[in-house]
Structures are given as structure tokens and as C-alpha cells.
Amino acid sequence: MNAFKNRGAEKGTALVEAAIALPLVLLLILGLAELSLLFLGQQDVTYAARSAVRVLAVEDGTGAQARAEASDRLGTKAKDATITVTEPDPANPADCDVRVRIDVPAASIKPVNFFGFYSGDISAVVTMRKEDC
């Protein structure tokens, strides 16, 4: 330790401190970035589900059109997404609900996985009443 008390020997101290602290800082920033990506992904998935269900409810669109709308909104995330469209049961006249559920694996939303905050699906479900029912 005597070497560190020596003015000349202090020259490397900052480097050592930086070497210890910077990876921690970097890890923290990357972790927050990962968290942000998850939340942003959730927003995109919710928006896609909302747009898709409106195709069914308001525009009298088909399930295929709703899926296409969801895929369009999801962009590159669409390739790994599971889009489930539920239309009213024709056998039940009282059933007027249309529902779109989108599940996207978290791994396809965040290209990096530093902290592994979440490894399941990012999901959104939106239910509306079909106008023409």
C-alpha cells in the first residue's frame, strides 16, 4: 500500500477506479435500455391490438384483414408474433364481441438480454363490440 501513498504511484489509481466503476455504469445503462425496450414493445403491441380490433368492430373487416392490420402495425416484430382473433359466435346472437390478442416473445422485442428482466411474452388484448351485430 505504500506505493499508493506515493504521489508518483497514484497515477494509476484513476484508471483502476474507472476499470471497476465503468463496467457497472455500462451494465446499469444497458439494463435500463433493456427495460425501455420492453415498455416500448408493450406500447407497440397494444397499439397493434387496438388497430386490429377496430378493423373488426368498426370497419366490418374480416379476421384476415385484422391480422394484416396487426402485422402492419407490429412491423418487424410481426414475424414472431402470435395474433389471435376472436369473432362473434354465429350460433350465439347475443355474442357481439370481437377480440384481438397479440403475444410477442420478449426476445424478439429486445435484441440484447443483459439483465434478463423478462423472457416471457409481451401481450395485449383489446375487446370491442362489433358495430354490425
Add this chain to the structure above:
Amino acid sequence: MRYTSSLAPVGDERGMVMVIIAIALTMILGFTGLAVDSIRVHNANESLQAAIDSAALAAAIGQRDGGPSQARVMAAQYAAKNTANGYPVSLANEDLELGNWDPKTHTFTPVPASEEASASAIRVIGRLSSARGNPVSLPFMSVLGRNNADVITSATATFGGGLLDMVVLQDVTGSFKNELNQALIADHLLLDCLNERADPDSLFGIDVFTGVATEITPMRQIATDYNQLNMKLNTIQPCGQPLMPKCSGTNQAAGLRAAVDTLKATPPSGARAHRAIVMVSDGEPSCSKKSGSCTSNSQIIADANRVADEAAALDISIFSIYYSGNGAAGSAFLEGLVRGDGFFIAEPQAAALSNALREVCFSMPARLVD
């Protein structure tokens, strides 16, 4: 390491990087936390908007089909079918307002409770707020003393609105002569209703028919040509009069053919325009040789259904309004011409035809407008 010497006395530079990193880290954490929390708030807003859209649309359908109480029930029901901030969305009484939507100024005007039954638009407000006990928590910003944020959003839905391209197909046969003025009052009322509620770009056309059909006006923009359209309606008279078709039986097929052609001749007012024919007639088909358009009543029936199918294929709805006061035996034929979102009304009172056409105007699809 020149910078360290300016921050600390020479002789002890240990820990200086840690101090700088600690300061930098606080700033980085602050800004990144702000970003993450902002995204969470936007996220909650997106989910809440979806739920409120759903509630507003359901409420508009409820108001159209059952009045204010049904509107409130359906709004609450469909809000709760969706989640925001992780919980089903709940609405308080004051979160739903009934009123009217002005498509020209794009404004919603609430009506007093006494006039809620006649309201044609519903505004639903969604709230995730401290006052409701469900604000969006801000884990990062809480370090800076801001524990949560309120998110408030709204959606307005209406019925009888949007882009509506409509043709009135008016029967001017001799048997309808005595009731024609009442029918024309109803036609004017339909035009007024569309002028008030429909999108300003919506189109309106007028055709009349006996055994043959005459186009009174091609499709015109309601907002800009409202006065001219009213004047055109005023020119309608019983058959045989100037500009009117000759009295030559009753051929609904010829009338529908003309109405479909009138709609087809002008491009729709928009990609999502709702196109419809409103046929007002007083009776069963009657093939007259004078018309030269038919050989038998059964041919009129077959032709009319064929044209109605063609209209349906073009996504054109058909409303069939039947004045039954002249004692015609049945109306199964006219009822069978309904297509798309249209419906059939049999009205024995000529004076009540206005109510029937008001119902047509109000029945148009509910839609989110704001």
C-alpha cells in the same frame, strides 16, 4: 489526468473517478429513469385509449338501440372488458357525457340530462388518477419526489355520422299522389338530418320512379349543395307533371336500377363511405305496358331482387320504407329488397313517414369520431 488535479488537492487523487462517476451516474439514472417512466405513462395511455374507444363505441350503439341508460351500461361493460395499467378499466358516472357531434367544426356539445334521450354522440373519459386511486406509478421518478402520474384520455363515438352517400328513391305513382307531400317532408327531413350529422363530404342524390325512373339530381355534396338539394326535392311532383316520369305502373326494379346507377356514376365520398338507397314506396309492383320496362309483375320482382343483389355486391345498403295506408295487400316483396345495413319499415300513417326516415338517418353505423 490533468482534470483530477483541478478538482482535488495534489497529493490525494484517490476516489476522484468514483466521485465523477457518482455524479454522472445520478444524472444518467435520472434521465434514463425519466425516459422509462415516460414510456410507462404512454403505455398506460395507449391501453386506456383502447379501453375508452371500446366503451365509447359500445355506448353509441347502446344509445342508438336503447337510450341513455343502455349507453351507460354498455360503456361500463366494455370498459371493464379491457385493462389499463394492469387492471380492468372502470368508469364513474361523470365519465360518460351524452351530446351531439358537429362534423363540420369537429366539436362535441353535451346536452342537459333532460335531452339525453335525443343525443346522438357519446364522449367517454378514461381516468387513471390519484383521485381515483389508480395513478400510474413512477418508480424512477419517485427518487426525485414524483411517485405517480395521472393519465386522462377520451373518445367520442356517434351514430348517424361519418361519410354517408345516400340516394332517396321516391315513388311518385298515381296511388301515392295524396301522400306525396308528406313523403317529401320526410325526404327533406332526411336531408336535414344528414346535413347535421354526416361528414360534410357526404353525398346525396334523388331519383323518382313509376313504371320508369328519372334522376332528379346526381350525387351532390350535402354540405356545399344543401340548398340546391332542397330545391331539387321541391321539384318532385306526382307522375305526369313536368320533369316527372309518366304514370305507367309501379316498377321498383326500374327505380332501384336508376338509384344504383346514380350512386355508381359518382365516386364515393371516401374509402370508408357508407352508401345506401332509401326507397319510399306505397305498394306492390304493377307492370304497365305503357312503361315498356316490364312484361309482368313477377318479372319486376325478379329484376328488383337482381338489382338489389347487385347493390349489395357493391356494398350499397337498401332501406325499404313502405307506406301501407293505401291498403296494399302485402309488403313481403318490399321487405325482401332490404340489403346490407338497411331495414324495412311499414308505416300506415303518411305523416309518420318522417319518423321512419329519421330512423334511417339515426341507424347508420356507430363510429369513433374523436
